[in-house]
Amino acid sequence: MRRPFIAANWKMNKNIGEAKAFVREFLRHYEKSGVETAICAPFLQLQALQEALSGSGVKLGAQNLYHEDKGAFTGEISGPMLKELGVDYCIIGHSERRTLLGEDDELINRKLKAAFRNGILPILCVGESLAEREEGREYVVVSGQLRKDLYEIPAEQAVQITVAYEPLWAIGTGRTATPDQAQDMCAYIRSALAELYDWKTASEMCIQYGGSVKPGNIGEIMDMPDIDGALVGGAGLDPLSLIEIINF
Ligand code: PEP
Helix, strand or coil: CCCCEEEEECCCCCCHHHHHHHHHHHHHHCCCCCCEEEEECCHHHHHHHHHHHCCCCCEEEECCCCCCCCCCCCCCCCHHHHHHCCCCEEEECCHHHHHHCCCCHHHHHHHHHHHHHCCCEEEEEECCCHHHHHCCCHHHHHHHHHHHHCCCCCHHHHCCCEEEECCHHHCCCCCCCCHHHHHHHHHHHHHHHHHHCCHHHHHHCEEEEECCCCHHHHHHHHCCCCCCEEEECHHHHCHHHHHHHHCC
16 A cells, blocks of 8 residues: 655755744644655755654655765765765655756666665656657656666665656646646556566555645645655745645
């Protein structure tokens, strides 16, 4: 049985004071439930968040990691460093990193392996651009990302990956995929995972939808059979809105 999983992606928002204030307000309303909840914060806010969230059951997430564990990689942050801070999850392959920072599938594959090497659970983002969808290439694009990103990752690890389907045209645009569009692609992702692994593995994997999720649309998204949760950007910056999303 897959557990619902809501993760907030703060991106490059909130200083330490704002992060602590968010958690104070959030925990005033948060009740532990069957919904796995994580906050993926900028690196510099992780330590304060780890302390503020301690004992709450809310998981700590990072938004990136380097694919090597240590060495001469100026400016990078490694898996062991994140693990030391108590990081549970790490977003890998977010479209903003793919497009703005040129991360390709081979690098994303190495980052997934680095996460597992360090006991950090990946949230792997995949999704097509508007042009790719308009050209009818969305399935080819997403299945290609999955095949390359998951190269040589065994089923025992794959089953622990959360795949976040984030169509680029729905991220931060206020334009949400319809629940049917999101379900259609998430079901396709599950069948692609079954082809890469097997049906048992695919049916146990958590698939999130991400793209302008908010309190007003989370219910219909979570009603979809192949959508197990959401990766939430903008709406996850406000504690009460995140609470409403978790209580879908
Ligand atoms: C995201 O960037 O992961 C995201 C889903 O953003 P938003 O919810 O703001 O569209």
